[in-house]
Amino acid sequence: MTEEKAMLETGWNFDNSYARLPQVFFTSFTPDAVRSPGLIILNTPLATELGLNADALQSKYGVAELAGNKIPEGAAPLAQAYAGHQFGNFNMLGDGRALLLGEQITPDGERFDIQFKGSGRTPYSRGGDGRAGLGQMLREYIISEAMHALDIPTTRSLAVVTTGESVLRETELQGAILTRVAASHIRVGTFQYAANFGSIEEVRELADYTIKRHYPEVDADDNRYLSFLREVIKRQASLIAKWQLVGFIHGVMNTDNMTISGETIDYGPCAFMDNYDPATVFSSIDRQGRYAYGNQPYIGGWNLARFAETLLPLLHDDQNEAIKIATEAIGEFNKFYHENWYAGMREKLGIFNAEEANEKLIEDLLNMMQKHSADYTNTFRSLTLDKLEDTALFNSEEFKMWNELWQARLSRQQESKEDSQQLMRNSNPAIIPRNHRVEEALEAAVERGDYSVMEKLLEVLSKPFAHTQEQTDFCTVPTEPNESYRTYCGT
Numbered sequence: 055m056t057e058e059k060a061m062l063e064t065g066w067n068f069d070n071s072y073a074r075l076p077q078v079f080f081t082s083f084t085p086d087a088v089r090s091p092g093l094i095i096l097n098t099p100l101a102t103e104l105g106l107n108a109d110a111l112q113s114k115y116g117v118a119e120l121a122g123n124k125i126p127e128g129a130a131p132l133a134q135a136y137a138g139h140q141f142g143n144f145n146m147l148g149d150g151r152a153l154l155l156g157e158q159i160t161p162d163g164e165r166f167d168i169q170f171k172g173s174g175r176t177p178y179s180r181g182g183d184g185r186a187g188l189g190q191m192l193r194e195y196i197i198s199e200a201m202h203a204l205d206i207p208t209t210r211s212l213a214v215v216t217t218g219e220s221v222l223r224e225t226e227l228q229g230a231i232l233t234r235v236a237a238s239h240i241r242v243g244t245f246q247y248a249a250n251f252g253s254i255e256e257v258r259e260l261a262d263y264t265i266k267r268h269y270p271e272v273d274a275d276d277n278r279y280l281s282f283l284r285e286v287i288k289r290q291a292s293l294i295a296k297w298q299l300v301g302f303i304h305g306v307m308n309t310d311n312m313t314i315s316g317e318t319i320d321y322g323p324c325a326f327m328d329n330y331d332p333a334t335v336f337s338s339i340d341r342q343g344r345y346a347y348g349n350q351p352y353i354g355g356w357n358l359a360r361f362a363e364t365l366l367p368l369l370h371d372d373q374n375e376a377i378k379i380a381t382e383a384i385g386e387f388n389k390f391y392h393e394n395w396y397a398g399m400r401e402k403l404g405i406f407n408a409e410e411a412n413e414k415l416i417e418d419l420l421n422m423m424q425k426h427s428a429d430y431t432n433t434f435r436s437l438t439l440d441k442l443e444d445t446a447l448f449n450s451e452e453f454k455m456w457n458e459l460w461q462a463r464l465s466r467q468q469e470s471k472e473d474s475q476q477l478m479r480n481s482n483p484a485i486i487p488r489n490h491r492v493e494e495a496l497e498a499a500v501e502r503g504d505y506s507v508m509e510k511l512l513e514v515l516s517k518p519f520a521h522t523q524e525q526t527d528f529c530t531v532p533t534e535p536n537e538s539y540r541t542y543c544g545t
């Protein structure tokens with residue numbers, strides 16, 4: 055394909071609504087060209103869904119676009135302003151190493167942010183270099199795509215390119231840029247920025263914009279801002295329940311890492327839990343365990359309370375009334391979360407209908423898993439495949455008793471055993487991106503330039519509920535689960 059043809063055919067179709075918001079919300083900014091862009095990976099199915107031409111994107115011209123060296127027609131690159139509570143402390147932040155290239159309108163008429171991560175310094179970079187290392191960007195690619203396959207709302211990854219420049223961290227790394235795709239990048243922190251550094255009118259403009267973009271169903275409601283708050287709470291309750299159900303630990307649930315759309319964002323120090331333990335923390339900087347697995351629902355509620363605070367002036371003219379309304383709405387988070395989590399757990403055990411005794415059944419199983427350091431994913435997989443002897447719990451008396459109660463519970467429902475098993479197969483992934491597998495793939499890619507390990511891993515991760523024999527290799531647990539693994543932010 056000639057360069058001119060590729061240029062015509064990459065397929066970008068931008069309409070940049072965020073750039074029409076008041077200037078305080080962003081800074082228009084063209085990225086610096088990088089030395090020598092090289093394509094590492096392109097997500098061809100996602101490119102097609104977005105209406106992009108994968109062949110053209112892989113051409114020299116397309117790769118230059120994915121590195122920010124050529125700005126496609128219709129793009130309006132900008133860095134977004136936001137603030138946020140990081141480990142509980144409020145800071146002014148903003149896209150310090152990211153740029154919104156534009157909003158792609160797909161052939162189906164959907165709108166997605168196309169964002170570069172690692173594309174260089176911006177006016178919000180503070181002391182940072184604006185860059186990212188190849189390993190960390192590939193890690194985000196692998197885990198975000200795995201989350202998508204697990205049916206968990208998430209930003210997605212379109213491509214990773216190397217820059218031909220090095221990035222200095224503890225060691226010298228290969229610089230890379232990730233092209234991230236999101237329903238939007240509006241965060242709780244974007245509202246905190248508006249509320250702390252802007253006017254009430256600007257908060258209202260941001261809220262109106264976000265309602266139109268993500269919650270059009272509440273647009274005509276009497277108290278639309280309250281409906282908006284409640285819907286955001288519901289989506290986050292559903293999202294965090296999904297994380298808990300697959301053992302995902304986000305690792306850095308700062309308010310700038312919580313989206314208003316309800317998608318998972320920022321795969322910094324995240325990881326999946328091996329043996330079940332609510333205290334599991336992977337992030338090396340989270341010394342207090344603020345973002346431990348078992349604490350995620352609580353932090354979700356805390357972050358949403360910060361979001362509700364930003365909306366107070368819009369909720370009621372009388373601020374005492376506004377606080378009352380917001381507190382009531384936030385008070386519902388736990389209920390929504392629990393409903394979602396509980397329904398998901400029932401499905402993981404093949405139970406179709408709610409019944410009081412289920413709660414205890416679930417609780418007892420989790421307690422046994424914790425006591426025996428049983429692998430979370432594999433325990434549910436063994437129950438699903440009826441291979442109870444594979445669980446670390448098998449020989450214990452308490453598990454035998456639990457199993458009898460569970461079987462009795464299953465036989466009391468109208469649905470057949472086969473239906474139950476099918477429900478469990480659809481609810482319990484065999485495959486999650488286990489840390490040792492991700493590390494192995496990254497090491498081969500980054501240290502040896504061998505991308506075959508990552509490609510195989512991505513293929514297996516794309517079908518987590520298939521339960522095929524050939525996946526079995528990817529179900530093994532590491533020799534030292536959980537404890538041995540630590541990740542770092544911002545590399």
Ligand SMILES: Nc1ncnc2c1ncn2[C@@H]1O[C@H](COP(=O)(O)OP(=O)(O)OP(=O)(O)O)[C@@H](O)[C@H]1O
Nearest residue numbers: 147148149150151179182183184185320322543544
């Ligand atoms: N190398 C860097 N240079 C400049 N700013 C940075 C750098 N790394 C992180 N930041 C900024 O620090 C803040 C917090 O970083 P965090 O790791 O949560 O975000 P991120 O991973 O860069 O981005 P995102 O949340 O968009 O995925 C953000 O404002 C981010 O832009």
